[in-house]
Amino acid sequence: MQLFSDVHNPKNIKNRIGQFVAHKVIKKEFGKAPVSSSEEINSLDRFDLAEGFIEVAEEEDGETFQRDLGDNYNTQNLIKDIALYIDVTIPKAFNKHAMDRLSYSIEGTNLTYYFNESKELAEILEKESKEFFARENTSKIMTDKQFKYLNSLLRSLGLSEIKEQDYLTLDEAGNLIALLRDLKQANEKCRDIILKR
Numbered sequence: 001m002q003l004f005s006d007v008h009n010p011k012n013i014k015n016r017i018g019q020f021v022a023h024k025v026i027k028k029e030f031g032k033a034p035v036s037s038s039e040e041i042n043s044l045d046r047f048d049l050a051e052g053f054i055e056v057a058e059e060e061d062g063e064t065f066q067r068d069l070g071d072n073y074n075t076q077n078l079i080k081d082i083a084l085y086i087d088v089t090i091p092k093a094f095n096k097h098a099m100d101r102l103s104y105s106i107e108g109t110n111l112t113y114y115f116n117e118s119k120e121l122a123e124i125l126e127k128e129s130k131e132f133f134a135r136e137n138t139s140k141i142m143t144d145k146q147f148k149y150l151n152s153l154l155r156s157l158g159l160s161e162i163k164e165q166d167y168l169t170l171d172e173a174g175n176l177i178a179l180l181r182d183l184k185q186a187n188e189k190c191r192d193i194i195l196k197r
Contacts, residue, residue, distance in 0.1 A: 003081045003121075008070025016065070017085050020053045022093040025086075038110035041090060046114040050082035087114045088122045141166045142173035153180040157187065 004010035025044065026036055057065040069078070091106040098109075103126065106113065113119055142150070142165060150173055151161040157180065162168070168176065 003085055004078075006070075006073045006077060007068070007081075008072070009068040012064075012068040013082075014085060016057055016068075017053060017082060018089055018093070020056060021049075021086055021089045022097060024052070024056065025049065025090065026093040026097050036094075038094070041094065042110075042112050046083040046087050047079060049086050050079045053082055053086065054079075084115055084118065084121065087118045088125060091122065092125075140170045142168050142170055146170070146173040146177065150177055150180070153177065153184060157184060 004013055007013055025041065091109055091111050092103065094109055094111060095103045095105065105126065106119070106122065113122075144165070146168075147162070147165045150168075154161050
């Protein structure tokens with residue numbers, strides 16, 4: 001299922017829709033009011049939301065929005081794609097802002113999909129999202145913060161420091177930090193037991 005196939009920059013359009021859903025639909029005006037209830041959200045017509053999204057995008061930055069759309073899009077297809085993407089994005093934003101979890105899943109939210117194809121699209125997006133984050137975390141090198149903290153843990157345990165920041169990935173550094181923290185706590189407990197005798 002290919003959305004926004006006739007749009008110049010689909011990624012930017014999707015990002016704008018995600019922000020619109022989070023801040024205008026779920027949080028109601030950038031966090032100034034409480035999170036919308038699932039009943040309120042279920043009653044919203046997704047085509048009305050799509051048209052509202054276009055109005056907001058044109059008001060906020062019409063030139064960039066038009067550049068992202070390009071010249072080859074069909075207006076009816078665009079509105080349908082936006083409405084469908086809004087429908088799929090609503091549970092993700094609701095999960096994040098109302099339930100403090102990261103998921104496209106509609107389960108446990110009392111939300112209902114407006115379109116029949118939304119469930120299938122949500123499953124595809126959830127899978128793509130997990131694959132993207134797995135790829136990102138396994139290929140990126142550890143952060144400066146991880147590098148410094150890891151070396152401070154190594155020093156406190158009397159071990160050699162890591163010299164090069166690109167020696168470990170984000171995931172590897174995270175796993176090693178957790179292991180070293182556990183080791184440090186175990187050392188401290190052992191020391192306390194020995195000192196009490």
